[in-house]
Amino acid sequence: MKLTQDRMDWMRAHEEAFRSLRRDLHENPELGFQELRTSGLVARQLESWGYQVERGIGGTGLVAQMRLGSSPRRLGLRAEMDALPIVELSGLAHASRKSGVMHACGHDGHTTMLLYAAQCIAREKSFDGTLNLIFQPAEEGLAGARRMMEEGLFERYPCDAIFAMHNLPGLAQGQLHLRSGPCMASGDTVTIKLQGRGGHGAMPHLSADPTVAAANVILALQTVVSRNVDPLQAVVVSVGVMKAGHVRNVIPDSAELVLTVRVLDPSIRGMVEQRIIDLVRAQAQSYGVQAEIDYARGYPVLVNDEQATQFAHQVACDLLPADQVVFPCVPTLASEDFAFMLEKVPGCYLFIGNGTGEQGGCSVHNPHYDFNDRNLPVGAAYWVRLVDSFLSPQS
Numbered sequence: 001m002k003l004t005q006d007r008m009d010w011m012r013a014h015e016e017a018f019r020s021l022r023r024d025l026h027e028n029p030e031l032g033f034q035e036l037r038t039s040g041l042v043a044r045q046l047e048s049w050g051y052q053v054e055r056g057i058g059g060t061g062l063v064a065q066m067r068l069g070s071s072p073r074r075l076g077l078r079a080e081m082d083a084l085p086i087v088e089l090s091g092l093a094h095a096s097r098k099s100g101v102m103h104a105c106g107h108d109g110h111t112t113m114l115l116y117a118a119q120c121i122a123r124e125k126s127f128d129g130t131l132n133l134i135f136q137p138a139e140e141g142l143a144g145a146r147r148m149m150e151e152g153l154f155e156r157y158p159c160d161a162i163f164a165m166h167n168l169p170g171l172a173q174g175q176l177h178l179r180s181g182p183c184m185a186s187g188d189t190v191t192i193k194l195q196g197r198g199g200h201g202a203m204p205h206l207s208a209d210p211t212v213a214a215a216n217v218i219l220a221l222q223t224v225v226s227r228n229v230d231p232l233q234a235v236v237v238s239v240g241v242m243k244a245g246h247v248r249n250v251i252p253d254s255a256e257l258v259l260t261v262r263v264l265d266p267s268i269r270g271m272v273e274q275r276i277i278d279l280v281r282a283q284a285q286s287y288g289v290q291a292e293i294d295y296a297r298g299y300p301v302l303v304n305d306e307q308a309t310q311f312a313h314q315v316a317c318d319l320l321p322a323d324q325v326v327f328p329c330v331p332t333l334a335s336e337d338f339a340f341m342l343e344k345v346p347g348c349y350l351f352i353g354n355g356t357g358e359q360g361g362c363s364v365h366n367p368h369y370d371f372n373d374r375n376l377p378v379g380a381a382y383w384v385r386l387v388d389s390f391l392s393p394q395s
C-alpha cells in the first residue's frame with residue numbers, strides 16, 4: 001500500500017486493536033434491528049474520537065459526523081452492522097457465542113474497517129468539508145438502509161456522494177473490484193399458492209391436483225429467462241421452496257412455491273414480473289386450480305454512478321499496485337440494500353477480495369465463513385485515502 005510513513009506507522013500500531021475489535025463483534029453477533037450492543041459500542045468509540053453522533057436513526061442505526069474547514073462538500077461512507085440467523089460451524093476461537101446468530105457476511109469486518117479509518121481520520125483532521133459515517137442496521141433482508149432513509153437520513157445528513165465496500169470470498173485478498181452502472185441485482189420474492197381439491201390418490205379424476213400444476217408452473221417458469229428475456233441480459237428465476245402433501249396416497253389440497261427473481265437491468269423488472277404472473281395464472285387455469293400470487297419487490301438493482309465509480313477507481317489505483325485493482329469487474333446477481341441509498345445519492349459500492357481457498361475463500365452466508373482480518377488495514381487505508389481525495393483542502 002502506498003501510504004505516508006506516519007500513516008503507515010499509525011495503521012500498524014493499531015492493527016492488533018482493530019483485529020481484536022472485529023473478533024469481539026464476531027463473537028457477539030446481533031440480528032437486524034437488534035444491534036444494540038454493536039451500535040452502542042460503535043457510537044461510543046466514534047464519540048471518543050470527536051465525532052458528533054446521532055443514534056437511533058432507523059432503529060439501531062447511527063450517523064457520526066465530523067465537519068472541518070469551510071468546504072461545502074459532503075461525503076457519506078456506510079457500513080452495516082447486522083448478522084445472520086445461521087449456526088456457526090467454523091470452530092474458530094472467536095466463533096459466535098450466540099447460538100443461531102452469526103456474522104456470516106462479514107459485516108463485523110466492514111464495521112471495523114470503517115471504525116479503523118474513522119480513528120485515523122479523526123487523529124489527522126486533515127480534510128476540508130463534512131464527513132458522514134453511516135452505520136446501518138439490518139442489511140440482510142430487512143432493508144435497514146431504507147428505514148434510515150425513511151427517517152430522514154439524507155435530509156438531515158445530505159451527501160454529495162456515498163460509498164460502501166463489501167468483502168467477496170473467492171477474490172484474492174485485498175484486491176479491490178469495481179464497476180460502474182448496474183453492479184448487483186434486484187431481489188424480488190414471489191410466493192405462489194396453488195389451491196386445488198384434494199382427494200384419494202387412487203381416484204385422481206375426483207380431485208384437482210395442485211402438485212401437477214406446481215410441477216408445470218416450475219417448468220413454465222424456465223421459459224421466462226430462455227424465451228422472454230434478451231439473451232444478453234442477466235436474469236434469474238429460481239424456485240427455492242416447493243411444498244405439497246404429506247402422504248403417498250393422498251392428493252393434497254394445495255401446493256406452495258416460493259421464488260427469488262433477480263434482474264440487473266431495472267427496465268426489464270416489470271416485464272419479468274408480468275410474465276411470471278401471466279404464466280402462473282395460465283398454468284393454474286389449465287390444471288383447474290386457483291393461483292394466489294404475492295409478488296413482493298425487494299431490494300432494487302444496485303447502480304453505481306459513473307463519475308463516483310471513476311473517482312473510487314482512481315483512489316484504488318492511488319493506494320494499491322495496478323494488479324490489485326480490477327476495473328471493470330463482473331457484476332453479481334446477489335442483492336444489497338445500499339441500492340436504496342444509491343437511488344437517492346450518486347456513489348459507488350465496491351468489493352474487496354476476502355481471499356481464496358483456505359485463506360478466506362469460504363462463501364458468505366456459509367456456517368464456516370470468516371472475514372479476513374488482513375483486509376482491515378487495506379479497507380481502512382482505502383477509506384482514509386478516499387476522504388483525503390474527496391474532501392481535499394484544495395478542491
Ligand SMILES: [Zn+2]
Binds near residue numbers: 104105140364365
Ligand atoms: Zn449477506
Ligand SMILES: [Zn+2]
Binds near residue numbers: 105139
Ligand atoms: Zn453482506
